[in-house]
Amino acid sequence: MSLKGLKIGFIGGGQMASAIIKGLIDSKAALPENIIVSEPSPERREYLKNTFPGIKIIFDNCALVKEADLIVLAVKPQIIKEVLKEITLCVDTSRHLIISIAAGIPIALLEAHLPEKIKVVRVMPNTPALVQAGISVYTGGRYTSSEDLALAREFLEAFGKAIELPETYFDAVTGLSGSGPAYVAAFVEALIDGGVKVGLPRPVAEILAQETILGTLKLMQGTGKNPYELKSMVTSPGGTTICGLKALEEGAFKATVMDAVEESANRSKELTLLALKEEN
């Protein structure tokens, strides 16, 4: 089975769903007429209609399931069980592949709330999907075949890279690549403010900050050099960069970023515990 020609349904049309939809349409992996979104908010529905001409927008999760082949669960983890309860009678285990992107929601819980033998793939994507530069981690459930996993991978590769990993890594992945775009954006913002503080006009600081980050990543990928080597290339003895790096050390920059990843991963674990606690 291939993605082409399949109907792809999104339950929830928020930030992450629309980033994926944009990636799918721009990469031509899916035609707009093969995409359906179920979304309760009238304002959001209007936004989706204007942003993605040709896609179908409804608010009936069961009707969406009946129309779609591949179903993406893109609602908040806190309401996932409500949605599973709603769709369970409409799911056809021989036809549907369910992809859940909900943070902290384990495969076992998804399977327990859907009919026996349902094919489920858990994914942690990230927002650069919108420009086809996402990185997604995925793992299959008890009943997913290698063909189902290949289809899931084809879907994910339409908007970036994809790595298959055991589910035990998902909290850590959420802390790093799932939440990571927010940390990187915060770092870019800090660089811009730093530039403004030392006298640069804001638009100039913005372009310098963005190009510095883009250029450094291209340098890293283009040369295969590790972060330590790249740091050494910039840091002339007795020069300016070492003074900047000392300020980062004094502000516990690396420890703070490590804490950010850990706190996010901890929250992912907490979301799992909350979802499982309500089971009993």
Ligand SMILES: NC(=O)C1=CN([C@@H]2O[C@H](COP(=O)(O)OP(=O)(O)OC[C@H]3O[C@@H](n4cnc5c(N)ncnc54)[C@H](OP(=O)(O)O)[C@@H]3O)[C@@H](O)[C@H]2O)C=CC1
């Ligand atoms: N944003 C990100 O970077 C990432 C998000 N995720 C995961 O993706 C999921 C969605 O996150 P995100 O897009 O940020 O959240 P959003 O709140 O932007 O999107 C969720 C959407 O679902 C809608 N919704 C609420 N109830 C229902 C319902 N019963 N049926 C259908 N749709 C409903 C919401 O409408 P309303 O606002 O009216 O409630 C909202 O538009 C989460 O589980 C999150 O963990 C995973 C990786 C990255």
Ligand SMILES: O=C(O)[C@@H]1CCC=N1
């Ligand atoms: O903040 C969140 O919960 C979601 C999951 C990973 C990124 N955003």
